[in-house]
Amino acid sequence: MAKSAKKAKPKPKPDTTSNTKTETMTTQGLTANSLATAEAPHSQPVDVTFNFTSGVGQATAVLFRKGVLINMQSISKSGNVNFSEVQSGDVISISGVCAGKANVAINTPTTPVTPEQFNAGLIIAGYLVN
Amino acid sequence: MTGKFSVLTAGLLICLCVQVKAQQKTPNPVFTADSLATGNYKDVLNSFFQFAFERMTSPNKELKFTGTPFAVMAKLDTTLLVDTLYTKYRALRNLNYMVSLRLDTSFRFNGFSSGIKYAIINKRDETVSRVFLNTVRNHARSKQLFALNDLIMAKISTMPNPAGAIMEYTGFRQGITNFNALSQSLQDTILAVAASSDATRGLGEILKRNSDFNLAQTADSIYQDLRSNFNQNLLWTVGVTDTTYKDQLMFSNIVIHTELIKGLNKFSTSKNDLELNIRSQLQLADDTLQLKRDLKRAVFNFEPGINWAIKTRHTRKSYLELKFSGGYFYNFSQLYAGEERNRLFFNGTIRIRVMNDIWVPVEFKYEPKNGNLFGFINVRANFKALAGAARML
Structure with missing residues (x-):
């Protein structure tokens, strides 16, 4: 045992610079300014409201802008997810599960329109902010 | 007639x-929990309401209504269905009450029955189970669909005219459009984004092979498979039922009962369910050898059985259920003339689903010692009151 322990190599350190998410994103031609919203006058806070009835549910809302993941928030009971800076053309992706019914509402005009009702099962949806 | x-x-x-x-x-x-549950499960513990006309061919017919206090409360106040309140009323949902009118051969009043039943262990209620939600969410096939949805949304956000694409994709995710009915450009986009990630590459291959892939049906199939397995968990109830005389508001019969059901083929690839069903009861009845009315006649009954639910291939709804059980009776009281202290029966129940929520169970009871064969026909209807109430929110 002692011999094998002496030969054991130290584990390689994890590469802290790698980003596992980047493989899925299209980032051509993007600059920091093209994604910035702080000074964008047309950006707005948006609430995504989840209402689970006749059973529990959980969901995750992801905000995409020009192929880049801007914000991601999860909820495990009825309530709101707030995205503080949303622009026209952004896309909100929703995924989750509900054991009863789920109602998803976004407080800004979207395509397709909300609220949308889901029956028991997987919640798979996406909305374009108009 | x-x-x-x-x-x-x-x-x-x-x-x-x-x-x-x-x-x-x-x-x-x-599909709802109620429509997919086996008839035997709904007989043991009812989620909403059940109306039954029992023993239609027997001289002692019974018109029975079973419900839960929570169903009535939710009907009056639909905010109770919101998850934050819904989970707090778990105990009330595990309580069933029953009232019934007993009728004779001429359909005349022959006594009144009432009873309550409580589920001591109910591991089948997926509507309040976080474990069940996590199981569904973390299932490999669910994760693939979620990842594909995120990738498509990310891609659509880069398109110069995303409105048309997202509307077309909405039809796909809602199950209105199959994959092969999408425009060629959107099909190519979906296949390209699926191939771009390890998480969705397998799903992309499925889309290539199965051109009439329906996303909503696939998602529903994943959920129903997992829910079907979850509904094979243990359910154990205890309860008491009483019956009055037809001419006096006094108990002629009190039954203390317990029942246990548990699926035997959980995670099996078979679409049919096999479940263990054990019932036991102590019946206190009037001893007719005595002049005055009392409850001195005590009979114990133990009935272990197996229920086999045969389900449809795609919708997973049971349309026929066969139950085989043995019945042992022990009489603690003074025996009547010709009566035996121990009796053994073999029982069979054929439960046929005639409509979505209406079952017709035909019960047979055979006593091997005497060669006696009895049969009963019942009709039971489950009402999805809560589903209707939820739609009103």
């Missing part, structure tokens, strides 16, 4: 017509 059958037949035909019309309007059937 002919009139009664005519009314019953007309009622069934109207219900069937309503069913057919409803099916035409909704191409993708919506």
Whole structure:
């Protein structure tokens, strides 16, 4: 045992610079300014409201802008997810599960329109902010 | 008598017509916990309401209504269905009450029955189970669909004119459009984004091979498979039922009962369910050897059995259930003339689903020692009151 322990190599350190998410994103031609919203006058806070009835549910809302993941928030009971800076053309992706019914509402005009009702099962949806 | 059958037949035909019309309007059937549960499970613990006409061929017929206090409360106050309140009323949902009118051969009043039943262990209620939600969410096939949805949304956000693409994709995710009915450009986009990630590459291959892939049906199939397995968990109930005399508001019969059901083929690839069903009861009844009315006759009954639910291939609804059980009776009291202290029966129940929520169980009881064979026909209907209430929110 002692011999094998002496030969054991130290584990390689994890590469802290790698980003596992980047493989899925299209980032051509993007600059920091093209994604910035702080000074964008047309950006707005948006609430995504989840209402689970006749059973529990959980969901995750992801905000995409020009192929880049801007914000991601999860909820495990009825309530709101707030995205503080949303622009026209952004896309909100929703995924989750509900054991009863789920109602998803976004407080800004979207395509397709909300609220949308889901029956028991997987919640798979996406909305374009108009 | 002919009139009664005519009314019953007309009622069934109207219900069937309503069913057919409803099916035409909704191409993708919506499955609920109630519609998928086995008839045997709904007999043991009812989620909403059940109306039963029992022992139709027996001299002692019974018109029975079973419900839960929570169903009534939720009907009056639909905010109770919101998850934050819904989970707090778990105990009330595990309580069933029953009232019934007993009728004789001429359909005249022959006594009143009432009872309560409580589920001490109910591991089948997926509507309040976080474990079940996590199981579904973390299932490999669910994760693939979620990842694909995120990738498509990310891609659509880069398109110069995303509105058309997202509307077309919405039809796909809602199950209105199959994959092969999408425009070629969107098909190519979906296949390209699926191939761009390890998380969705397998799903992309499925889309290539199966051009009529329907996303909503696939998602529903994943959920129903997992829910079907979850509904094989343990359920154990205890309860008490009493019956009054027809001419006096006094108990003629009290039954203390317990029942246990548990699926035996959990995670099996078989679409049919096999479940263990054990019942036991102590019945206190009037000793007719005594002049005055009392409850001194005590009979113990133990009935272990197996229920086999045969389900449809795609919708996973049981349409036929066969139950085989043994019955042992022990009489603690003074025996009547010719009566035996121990009795053994073999029971069989054929439960046929005639409509979505209406079951017709036909029960047989055979006593091997005497060669006696008894049979009963019941009709049971489950009402999805909560589902209707939820739609009103």
